[in-house]
Amino acid sequence: LYPHMTVYENMAFGLKLAKTDPSVADNKVREAARILQLDHLLDRLPKQLSGGQRQRVAIGRAITRDPKVFLFDEPLSNLDAALRVQMR
Structure with a gap:
């Protein structure tokens, strides 16, 4: 995550580059953000987030680009159980 960008800006960054x-x-x-339960945090900077919230922002960056395949290195392990099941 880019520390000088808000959650919203971090999640939108790849889309902005793709014009x-x-x-x-x-x-x-x-x-x-709604799916990842981050909608109330869109105006915050990464330093104001917990580790799990930062991880969800990183997942959100991937989701917004609509890839055909997601390749994760166990990022779901730090999510709470209900959100982990929803993300799978």
Whole structure:
């Protein structure tokens, strides 16, 4: 995560680089934030988040880009049980 960017900006960064329409990018970021239970944290910086919340932001960055395949190095292990099941 980029420490000088908010959660929203971090999640939207890849979409901005891909020159995605801003309204489409906003919808994707807000939907990923809702799924990951981060919607109330979108204006915070990474240093203001717990480790699990930072991990969810990183997952959100991946989700917003709509990849065909996700390749994770055990990032789901630090999530709470209910969210871990939902993410799988």
